[in-house]
Amino acid sequence: MLEIRFHGRGGQGVVTASNLLAEACGLDNLYSSAFPIYGAERRGAEIEAYCRISDSPIRVTSPVEEPDYVVVIDPSLLRISKAVFRGMKTTSKVVANYSGELQLKWRTFTINANKIATELGLVKSGWPMVNVVMLGALVRVMGIPSLEALKRAIEEEFEGRVAELNAKAVEVAYKEVKENYVLA
């Protein structure tokens, strides 16, 4: 079983990202479950959401504590959040929306999702919508689900131009995500 934890802020589509990933896995005939922690969150507040992927039915319903992958949707959380890296194992990996290189204790992959979203015009109420962009990067790093399944899930979730732009964005992110090598 793979366990993924998403970190972002209210209004960035963190829950949608987690749900889309679960949906795409379902389309690839995998078992999946996705859920957020609900509270009194509002726009800008720290949000986390979870996704589990397995080739057999998933029984656990509690939050992900020891993630295999952490996805950082909002780069500012890298600086200020105490929650992002909790419970990380030595084998855990980080996929972050970040413009430069990150030097962390774990294998780390970065993608400048803000830039991709802005350039494509994926902007809502002044914020670049990077949630789906990040999935393009994550799917490349994990190797599952297929990019095709992800694009199908996007078509089901969104309509018209938004669906089109998000599908384009995941392709760009899929290609451009890069591993940050830590010098020994």
Next chain:
Amino acid sequence: MLVQKGKVLALVGNHAVAYAVKQAKPQVLAVFPITPQTTMLEKLSEYIDKGELRAELIKVESEHSAMAAIFGAALAGPRVFTATASQGLLYMTEMIYWVGGQRVPLVAAVATRAIASPWSIWDDHQDFVSKRDAIWVQMMAENVQDAYDITLMAFRISEDPRVMMPVMMGFDGFILTHTMERVEVLPDSVVDEFIPPREFKLIDFDNPLGIGAVATPDNYAKYRKKAMEAMERAKSVIKEVMANFEEITGRKQYGLTECYMCEDADYLLVGMGAWVGDMRVAVSRLRERGKKVGLLKIRVFRPFPREEVREALKGRKGVVVFDRAYSFGSGGVLSLEVKANAYGLTTPIHTVVAGLGGKDVRPRDIEGALEDLTEGKLEEERWLA
């Protein structure tokens, strides 16, 4: 009948239940929003808007009115549905008893949630178990698929002439209502056959009858006795409907309870609702370490599966019941039910009160308590708070 393979969808619990309700073709829905149920009724109103469901949607001013509206509607013949949670269920309580007492077949979903005060929007079972004496069949789902399955079966059970009773489908707020999971949905044509159109009316102008009239002491007692007999009959009807559903779907339904890894278990864990999934993980992990533990899942809370529970308890060295609701000065609500049916047995029964107001319960918390039970270190009552 051949097993009918349906579509596989990824749905959050509320949408899975809405999908099942749509397929059951109710003609009247009463809606009033309350977290964490709201998105279910929103989805149903969307189905009506898109023409996928032909039903009258009554927007009421309170939960009390929601239940009153479908009470009246159901008497005239149509299949009806509503959903609520927590404070909404409390506010609906008077009508809940009316509907139960009048033996009106209908289905209501309860997205279980803690009760104020203090205020909480998160999950536990206090709302659900508080309706145990209202003459409703009460079933509780373990996962999103289960919530879909139980919703479909609920209509069949409710309208069975041997039962004629409202059915409450409980599923854990947020933990199931807002979790997206893979769900296999049946083709519409199969559901049509499983739940045929409702053709009876309780109000018949050619044969007038009084509804809700006063009952003299003698008659009242007879009503209650008849309800008791119907509730006992419901046990075999529920099993029959489940067996039929299993045949159609190929998904194992087990019955009023399910015993998991029970056969040679010395120690038994008892639970109800979504955390049964986490309990399976805990039991499997302890089995891997050679501990002889098993799990008894309560799937039907009313009628309470007395015979099954008693049978499952026999010969165990210890039992621990996990409770998401508490009766003050007495004990965990599910524990009390279990203990009442262990009368005369020598098996010690412990209680763990946990997950109140949405407090996270992890497989390792369950594993810890169960392991303590096997080592004689578990208190009679432990609170994870």
